[in-house]
Amino acid sequence: MGAKAAIVGAGHTRFGALDAGPRALLRNAVDAAFASVDRGAERSVVDEAYLASLGFGGWQIGNSAAVLAEELGQPGLPTTHIENACASGGFAIRAAVAALGSGAADLVLVAGVEKMTDVPSGRRRYWLGVSGDTEWERLAGLTFAGVYGLIASRYLSDHRVGPEALAEVAVKNHENGALNPNAHFRKVLRSDQVLRAPRVADPLGLYDCCPVSDGAAALLLARADLARRFTDTPVYLEGLGAGSDHLAVQERPELTRFVASRRAAEAAFRAADVDRGRISFLEVHDCFTIAELLALEDLGYAAPGEAAEITLSGATRRTGRLPVNPDGGLKAKGHPIGATGVSQAYEVFLQLRGAAGARQVPGATRALTHNVGGAGATATVTIFAAG
Amino acid sequence: MRSEGAAKGLVAALDRAAALPPGNPSVVVLAEMPSRGSLPSEVTGNDPRPDGAVAFWFGEGGGTLPLSLALAGDAPTGLAAAALIHRAHSGRSPGPRWVGDWGPLQGTTAGTSVSVARTLEGSLAAVSEGAYVPRPRYVENLPSRWRFMAEECPACGTTTFPARGRCRRCGGSEGLLSRRLPRDDALVIAATVIGPGGQPTEFDPQVASLGPYEVVLAELARGQRVTLQVADAAPGSIRIGDRVDTLLRRLYPQEGEWRYGRKAVPRRSPAPGRT
The missing domain is CATH 3.40.47.10 (Thiolase/Chalcone synthase)
Incomplete structure (x- = not known):
């Protein structure tokens, strides 16, 4: 098409x-x-x-x-x-x-x-909770960090992986962000810093969360x-897909897969009529480190539980076989909520025209963006190709 | 020395305060107690008192846990209660540690100085702007929230929780049957500990006084899940695969009243056949 x-x-x-x-x-x-x-x-x-x-x-x-x-x-x-x-x-x-x-x-x-x-910071936390389910999740004391904390606890338990895989997402994205002049954070992080940071919503710590x-x-x-x-x-824009899911995570049969992302990805790949292997790099919605692992699986690049291994192998680094978030992702580039999905397409525009400077993915011809609302209540996936 | 008498005096003070005319400024008094001690069950029970009376709760985690007592009511009530707690513990080590967002010393009662936490109205102002659960929606959900009422669809047999007057699977809304899901022996599917700064603003006073709290996603019956805060257990002590019971507890104050909902508590006695 x-x-x-x-x-x-x-x-x-x-x-x-x-x-x-x-x-x-x-x-x-x-x-x-x-x-x-x-x-x-x-x-x-x-x-x-x-x-x-x-x-x-x-x-x-x-x-x-x-x-x-x-x-x-x-x-x-x-x-x-x-x-x-x-x-x-x-x-x-x-x-x-x-x-x-x-x-x-x-x-x-x-x-x-x-x-x-x-x-002020108190009101910021107030606003960070307005897009999740208010009647059950917020009333139990959760903002998005808490909801993703629940999801991360289940992911680590189901797949018997340690928090090192989560930390690697942060390390990798900060490494990329350091090369992006627009990024909120331009400093590299070590894995032990991520693992030792104060806990926000265990198993997620401060450095597992994107900034405000x-x-x-x-x-x-x-x-x-x-x-x-x-x-x-x-x-x-070769293909677009979108989807939604139950607002409250408690109403979803599975915690560690986002149906909205899966539906969006299927529709986007169908419309673009390309194989996953032909995508040069991914821009995924890593609002929390766990979200990048879920994204790799929901987008069809990893079987359940495999995203941790792929990430730890270095494959998703900018120089790896499947670069993910070369701009630093939400994690390091920052996450001004409404701007994020547009920013992902901006990165694709630079990369596919060979204009991404120090963080250029060599030879990039196709890219995918993945933008998630809250903890998976809504999502879009878009596939782009160089002209 | 702490005594039954002081604790009973506290109850009496609360009862007297409940009879005070309305219109007194409200206060919240928060104190972290070193142990459950000998306070009688009528103090430690979690039944909400009628409107206008003093409502309070007390942790039930056992002697080794840092327990907390929160009192809400009008100013004389809070002062009286705080003084009694103070007196009950005077000379004991460790005594109660007064926590929370303290205002200036506002008075003394029974010869004992106490501090008074910021006003209830003050904390309400911080949470009532913009998006939140308005009272009518809170009230509408009470059957599901307090009693875990679900709806079974006669057409397709699917149970929908929380009840919304419509079958989640087939969309049917005719003849839905009310079903009460089990309140106890729920399976923990996921668990997280919310550290300071990870909580919605309305939980700020709780975090200021009690510190981090745990939230779990628990399965009440096959496919029926609910998000619950954990009470009466050290944060992080409830894990995936554990079983929990639920109790009606305070959530936070809003629109001038306490919101109540169920919280997960450690299983009180193992179910037969389970390890």
Whole structure:
């Protein structure tokens, strides 16, 4: 099946604890996306805009999409806010592709933003728990760290693996993040530091968790047949899939597989009609180290329990046979919630055009992004190919 | 020296306080007790008192665990209760350690100085903004939350928990049968210990006074699971594969009242045929 859409421009702010507010972050990411279009693009030719954001902190929970149109400099543009927690970005891209595929739009702006450090730490923890099941999980005292802690406890027990495999995910992603100038954390970690860190939700410690970050990312998506008007090297979206699952983990028959991710992956691979072996690298949703192991299994790159072994073997390092999260992942790059799914596609745009600098995956021609909402309640998988 | 008399005095003080007119400022008094000691069962029981009365709970983990006592009520009540706890333990080592987010010393009762924790209203303000479980939804779920009521679908035989008036499998909503899932002998499927900073804000006062807590996912019956906080056991002592019982306990205060739900506790006596 031919691709319906292509990325023709992409922009990204630094991720981290930043002075800039959400408007400035959006403006900077959108400006950078336009600046990256090889042959240029007029802002006035954008037909539609989608904003991915949770609304963390409460700065503008309702109608925030209008802010995106303003910061684009095109108030009046049809614009929509997409919220699926941490998977907002992936679902915003999906909405953009639907708009392009339907013929309703030729050029669409997708931007994701989160400003998480404006609010004091107590309120931050409050907001970190708003996307999980409130009636049962939150009432029992869980935020996402706790839910992933439950999942990790089961994974380690089922497969008789130690926490070293979790620590290796953090070590590997920090190594990659150190090479990414936009990353929140640019320091390398040793395995023993991860294992000895204070526990947040046992078996997950502080360094098993992604940071609370500010940041934004933006993409310009064009109809595939028009993409070369903007650049000679568009990055095509070959296949998209999405899925969902019971909101509360207690209602799922299995803890250590995300049905939403599996369904999304199956649909994406079916649409793209490529084998898993032809994907050069993966950008997966490693909000906690355990999530990267689950992702490898849910995406069909490892049998249940095998992701730990594959990770410990070094295969997922940037120089390994299956590089995973060359940009540092959520773990080291940071996780400004609404921006994350868009940021993953930004990394793919750089990598597939050979523009990722020190962290370039040599010879990358195809890539997959995997964006998860919360503890697997929603997910998207997208497969991209170099033009 | 600690005595039955002091403990009974505490009960009497609480009863007197319950009769005070409403409108007194509310306080929460938190004290970490060195042991369960000789407090009588009417103090250590976990039955909530009627509205307007003092409600409190006390750990039941046995003499070796750090136990905690929390009292909530109006200011005179809290002061009276704290003074009695203090007096019951005076001269003993270790005595109670007053914990929590203490405000300035607010008064004395029975000749003994005590500190008073921040007001209940203060802690409510921190948790009532934005997303949370509103009272009507909390109340709607009480049959499932307190009694583990599920619904069995007559059409396909599937049991749905928590009950939502609709079969999880076939979507049927006609003639659903109420079924009570077992409250005890649940199998622990997954377990985590929430360290300081890993808790939702509404649990901040609990973490400040009691420290880390454990949360488990437990299977009540085949395929029917529930997420429960652990009580009366050292965090981390309940493991995957263990069996737990459940008891109705306090969760946290919201909208001016305590929310209650079940918590997992160590199995009180082994079930026949199990090891």
